[in-house]
Amino acid sequence: MSKLPSVVAMDGPAASGKSTIGELLAERLGYIYFDTGLMYRAVTWLALDRQTPVGDEAAVTALAETVDIDVLPPTVEDGRQSTVLVNGQDVTWALREPRINANVSPVAAYGGVRAAMVIQQQRVAARGHIVMVGRDIGTVVLPDAELKVFLVASAEERARRRWLEEQARGGRRTLDEVLAEIHRRDEIDSTRPIAPLRPAEDAIIVDSTGLKPGQVVEEILRKAGYST
Numbered sequence: 001m002s003k004l005p006s007v008v009a010m011d012g013p014a015a016s017g018k019s020t021i022g023e024l025l026a027e028r029l030g031y032i033y034f035d036t037g038l039m040y041r042a043v044t045w046l047a048l049d050r051q052t053p054v055g056d057e058a059a060v061t062a063l064a065e066t067v068d069i070d071v072l073p074p075t076v077e078d079g080r081q082s083t084v085l086v087n088g089q090d091v092t093w094a095l096r097e098p099r100i101n102a103n104v105s106p107v108a109a110y111g112g113v114r115a116a117m118v119i120q121q122q123r124v125a126a127r128g129h130i131v132m133v134g135r136d137i138g139t140v141v142l143p144d145a146e147l148k149v150f151l152v153a154s155a156e157e158r159a160r161r162r163w164l165e166e167q168a169r170g171g172r173r174t175l176d177e178v179l180a181e182i183h184r185r186d187e188i189d190s191t192r193p194i195a196p197l198r199p200a201e202d203a204i205i206v207d208s209t210g211l212k213p214g215q216v217v218e219e220i221l222r223k224a225g226y227s228t
């Protein structure tokens with residue numbers, strides 16, 4: 001078994017299991033779990049809150065450059081993985097609302113927004129002992145990470161997982177509607193010109209379709225040579 005990596009970069013499409021697997025892997029290694037998607041969601045929340053049109057790139061970028069986003073360990077025991085403060089306000093659950101899902105991909109496609117977020121993410125990761133999860137962590141944010149994981153799962157399985165999560169929170173969308181949104185977000189995230197979703201050349205690719213979270217973590221550690 002080789003020496004553990006200081007940072008783990010984990011990427012993959014929407015609902016591929018990154019948050020569940022990332023958190024479990026972090027727990028297993030005794031590392032911090034950090035979900036960078038929350039930062040793009042936080043900028044989107046602020047734009048909607050300020051009634052800034054999400055199509056106004058300059059205005060949204062200006063918000064991203066000045067907003068104060070804190071991603072902290074959970075401060076309330078209500079099932080959250082992290083607490084997110086935007087300019088001091090706890091917006092953790094608001095970031096999961098459908099209006100954020102519907103608007104976050106275009107916001108995350110703006111170069112100026114990404115530049116502002118990447119600087120903050122690199123600062124957080126510099127402390128080490130972290131599992132950082134997103135879309136461009138292995139390719140752009142942490143190209144030197146010792147362990148890069150790219151998680152995949154079929155669109156149908158990802159839609160089913162998202163739909164079950166939504167149902168548990170009282171959501172009303174049909175499985176077909178969730179599947180259509182997954183396809184739409186995959187398309188935007190992987191075809192955008194800046195930092196498109198793709199595996200780094202040195203990433204290990206793990207398919208979580210049909211596997212339980214613990215099995216996926218074992219598969220990652222095995223493929224990476226950290227367990228037998």
Ligand code: DC
Pocket residue numbers: 014015036037038040041104105108109133134135136137185189
């Ligand atoms: O993982 P998520 O669904 O919370 O991500 C929200 C959006 O942010 C999604 O459209 C992809 C984008 N994102 C990104 O572009 N880069 C990251 N590092 C993380 C998320």
